[in-house]
Amino acid sequence: MTTPDSPREDEDLAGHTVLESSEIRRSLTRIAHELLERNKGSQDLVLLGIPTRGVTLADRLAERLTEIEGGPIPVGSLDVTLHRDDLRRQPTRAPGATHLPPEGIDDKVVVLVDDVLFSGRTIRAALDALSDVGRPRAVRLAVLVDRGHRELPIRADHVGKNLPTSLTERVHVSLREVDGTDLVRIERARA
Amino acid sequence: MRHLLSTADLDRDSAVTILDVAEQMSVTQQREIKKLPTLRGRTVVNLFFEDSTRTRISFEAAAKRLSADVINFSARGSSVSKGESLKDTALTLEAMGADAVVVRHPASGAPHRLAVSGWTRGCVVNAGDGTHEHPTQALLDAFTLRRHLVGEPGTDLAGLRVVLVGDVLHSRVARSGVRLLNTLGAHVTLVAPPTLLPVGVGTWPCATSYDLDAALQGEHGRVDAVMMLRVQRERMNAAYFPSAREYSRRYGLDARRLGMLPERAVVMHPGPMNRGLEISAQAADCPRSTIVEQVSNGVSVRMAVLYLLLSGERSAPPDRAPTPGLTVSAGRTARDLTAGGAR
Numbered sequence: 001m002t003t004p005d006s007p008r009e010d011e012d013l014a015g016h017t018v019l020e021s022s023e024i025r026r027s028l029t030r031i032a033h034e035l036l037e038r039n040k041g042s043q044d045l046v047l048l049g050i051p052t053r054g055v056t057l058a059d060r061l062a063e064r065l066t067e068i069e070g071g072p073i074p075v076g077s078l079d080v081t082l083h084r085d086d087l088r089r090q091p092t093r094a095p096g097a098t099h100l101p102p103e104g105i106d107d108k109v110v111v112l113v114d115d116v117l118f119s120g121r122t123i124r125a126a127l128d129a130l131s132d133v134g135r136p137r138a139v140r141l142a143v144l145v146d147r148g149h150r151e152l153p154i155r156a157d158h159v160g161k162n163l164p165t166s167l168t169e170r171v172h173v174s175l176r177e178v179d180g181t182d183l184v185r186i187e188r189a190r191a
Numbered sequence: 192m193r194h195l196l197s198t199a200d201l202d203r204d205s206a207v208t209i210l211d212v213a214e215q216m217s218v219t220q221q222r223e224i225k226k227l228p229t230l231r232g233r234t235v236v237n238l239f240f241e242d243s244t245r246t247r248i249s250f251e252a253a254a255k256r257l258s259a260d261v262i263n264f265s266a267r268g269s270s271v272s273k274g275e276s277l278k279d280t281a282l283t284l285e286a287m288g289a290d291a292v293v294v295r296h297p298a299s300g301a302p303h304r305l306a307v308s309g310w311t312r313g314c315v316v317n318a319g320d321g322t323h324e325h326p327t328q329a330l331l332d333a334f335t336l337r338r339h340l341v342g343e344p345g346t347d348l349a350g351l352r353v354v355l356v357g358d359v360l361h362s363r364v365a366r367s368g369v370r371l372l373n374t375l376g377a378h379v380t381l382v383a384p385p386t387l388l389p390v391g392v393g394t395w396p397c398a399t400s401y402d403l404d405a406a407l408q409g410e411h412g413r414v415d416a417v418m419m420l421r422v423q424r425e426r427m428n429a430a431y432f433p434s435a436r437e438y439s440r441r442y443g444l445d446a447r448r449l450g451m452l453p454e455r456a457v458v459m460h461p462g463p464m465n466r467g468l469e470i471s472a473q474a475a476d477c478p479r480s481t482i483v484e485q486v487s488n489g490v491s492v493r494m495a496v497l498y499l500l501l502s503g504e505r506s507a508p509p510d511r512a513p514t515p516g517l518t519v520s521a522g523r524t525a526r527d528l529t530a531g532g533a534r
Binding site for chain 2: 079082083087088090091092093094095096097098128132133
């Protein structure tokens with residue numbers, strides 16, 4: 001997930017843009033409305049972003065929810081590194097920060113927020129991490145992009161965009177707060 | 192990072208990474224459920240050829256909190272007392288499939304020997320070797336300093352002034368500490384009687400002094416932390432100072448010297464303390480003393496070290512099998528086993 005360099009020039013070579021800034025904004029607004037509809041208001045909602053870009057998305061969603069419903073929505077982050085099942089297959093990664101809202105998550109409706117849903121293993125790790133820090137009444141999942149290829153029986157409750165991909169492609173999500181620009185790109189693996 | 196043998200192997204960035212990971216680990220230790228599944232299925236052997244309470248317990252707690260299996264081995268009551276060599280002990284542990292070996296040994300250089308000899312394929316963590324190094328202690332001291340005096344993750348200890356007092360000659364904590372604190376940008380002053388400063392201390396990256404009062408007043412009028420070292424009676428085979436009373440008067444941290452310290456300065460001691468000798472009860476129990484906190488920080492720091500050594504693909508089983516050869520840790524030359532220990 002890197003910042004794409006000059007999208008026009010190597011459009012065909014390196015991939016293409018699937019979501020632009022305005023589309024990301026509309027997707028998040030729709031997800032915010034869906035969350036409120038499903039939950040019948042913002043009561044007991046807690047948003048937890050999965051680092052890095054999930055945290056940014058959770059912050060933006062919380063902003064939208066506050067705009068729509070009024071009243072602050074508790075938002076935090078949940079690091080899943082220490083619960084991953086692929087630690088031995090990847091280079092060592094430093095764990096990120098977990099910040100829980102002061103109200104805690106016991107008996108709340110926790111919405112996990114991530115940028116891309118792929119194999120489902122991150123979410124599995126997140127569910128484990130979640131059970132170590134409390135016992136929510138319900139857990140939901142909101143993602144910006146669902147690119148398929150699940151390896152576990154996990155599905156998102158709220159999806160910004162369903163993106164059929166092949167396994168050789170890569171999905172890059174850039175967000176203004178982290179990468180300086182809002183963009184979702186799909187890239188073919190270079191041979 | 193393949194092994195942790197010496198703080199000299201750590202550059203600023205890797206040291207800061209360890210401290211940052213330790214910070215995250217310490218957050219998980221505030222929770223009701225302190226256990227993480229991270230190192231499930233990994234085996235950590237605590238290989239202790241020398242008595243130790245807190246270091247062994249601390250490593251054991253750290254490994255268990257990360258769900259690793261822990262095997263404790265102490266020389267007393269084992270085949271070592273029947274004359275088994277370090278090599279044969281290591282080969283036995285290798286046959287049992289140790290992923291990490293935490294070694295404490297009275298001979299300086301023993302962990303290094305273990306790491307480069309090929310006797311074991313596990314990661315080697317130095318938990319104190321003779322009068323050489325004790326890197327995890329230095330890391331936990333740096334962690335404690337950063338928490339109290341800097342606060343921000345991702346930062347080093349640039350500009351902090353630390354005074355290290357006591358038996359530097361026999362202290363592996365001092366050797367590791369000076370190197371690490373220097374790497375992290377702190378200024379260290381060693382204070383000890385001339386007999387307890389090692390030969391060649393002039394080449395260390397720190398200042399030295401024989402006068403504690405002068406050092407506490409500070410050339411620059413500011414001391415951020417005082418680290419007391421234990422007077423190691425078990426290694427005192429010569430007359431290093433005339434009497435305990437005189438040592439205590441000249442180099443002990445008592446109420447008067449405590450009063451000389453600035454408001455925010457902290458008092459540290461790696462433990463175990465000789466109360467009344469190098470540190471008075473008042474100083475040990477005062478609010479600015481971090482001595483108890485250092486122990487709990489030790490668990491977080493050792494969790495971080497074990498995590499960084501044992502997670503990641505380099506130590507994964509598939510690449511263990513085809514490469515039985517040596518993976519040498521960066522930058523140190525082999526040390527003869529007997530050279531340091533006989534000092």
